[in-house]
Amino acid sequence: MQLIVENYILFGNGLAWTFGLAVLTLVFATVISLFVGIMSITRNRLLTVAARIYVEVFRDIPLLVSLFFIYFGAPLIGLPLDPFSAAVVTLSLWGGANGAEIVRGGFNAIPEHQRTSAAALGLKPWQIYWYVIAPQALLPIIPPFTGLFTLLVQSTSLAALIGVPELFRMAQIVVERTTIMEGYSPAFTIFGAILVVYYLISAALNALTSRLERAMQHRLKARGAADMGSVRRQAEESV
């Protein structure tokens, strides 16, 4: 406990990096998810194939391997990335690939006759998507999406391995330094404390999710719908 208090500046900094990493990643991952997800449901063959390849590549390679590949590979194409940027890029691309699948699942869960009947009313394609398809597709994917957010926040700890001074890296430093200087290893205590911090962040996100989900259930129940489970399951299955 004393170690944590003594090193509060280190841990505080680490937490700040973690939050910075998380916030940037969540924003970029969301943007990529929507963009690529919508790309993959267009009728343009080129766009859907490009989206498919991107999603498959990032979903089929372990996140850590992608992280190393981008961090060490970027300089080779004349684009040296500092550890933080490399981590943001990798986590965003990985989150975007998984998020795109959720978005695609959400859109695919909308029956074709919704589009057809909107078209029959003389609406333009963008109006059909904006007023009819998107509201139905996007609401049910919010819960699986916040699930992805939790996963992304946890994954920021991987950035320690390429040297981003985030929370987990700081814990490692404190453990190593204490071991060398004091002659004993506080690994269990320090990593235990870190575990609690990650747990609290994720638990807070999850609590937010369930509240959101309950609010949506409530709203849907007001409309007399049985439950949103089916749409959500379909969106989740694609993850």
Next chain:
Amino acid sequence: MTACASNRAVPLIAAEGLTKCFAKHTALRAVSLSVARGEVVAVIGPSGSGKSTLIRCLNGLLVPDAGTIRIDGAPVDMRQQRAWRAVRLRVGMVFQDCSLFPHLSVLQNITLAPVRTGRMRREQAAETARNLLARVQLADKADAYPAQLSGGQLQRVAIVRALAMAPEALLLDEPTSALDPEMIAEVLDVLRTLSREGMTMVIVTHEIGFAREAASRVIFMDQAEIVEQGAADAVLTAPREARTRTFLDKIL
């Protein structure tokens, strides 16, 4: 209607030589159909005979591979989605699976298209919607959501939604096929009223009784072609073609 009196001779919908193929199978083989203003045309035939394909080709939900369509005498450029949208603003459609938008209330379902296509302002559209709902005995359901309605009510709302665009004609694709028997009557009642009021309709249906009393013309389709057509009584009571007779024997 008086404004249209001058071109009463020109059919409102005139399709000629419509052909539509899916992969290897031909769903529509050079079908021609002309519908005059105020006419109610019932299309009957076994499933897979091309009825739904025909009706969907009339407003471009399926684009015909060959043939021409004229609306009020003006040819439709079938490669242009814009041209089809113009057709859809004049010719409404009702589907088998009512396909209301579940995230919108009944009123919003009805006013969405009139408002977004620039037909009406929001208040005007809402007023029109309420009037139309009252006509199908659903005035109290304006603020309900589709999941709260029965099949028959949903289908009546779907009809109102199409009518709210003030269409010159309605295409109805088996509007009662997905309904429980006790709900069919309430939907047919609405259609009967519309036909009495002179609404031009093309209706794909299995309700022979309804076709007999409400349709001015009956078309029998089989194997992607129009086999026989004529006055409802003539086709349904004394069909000339053997295929028509076989079909009618089977379902009556």
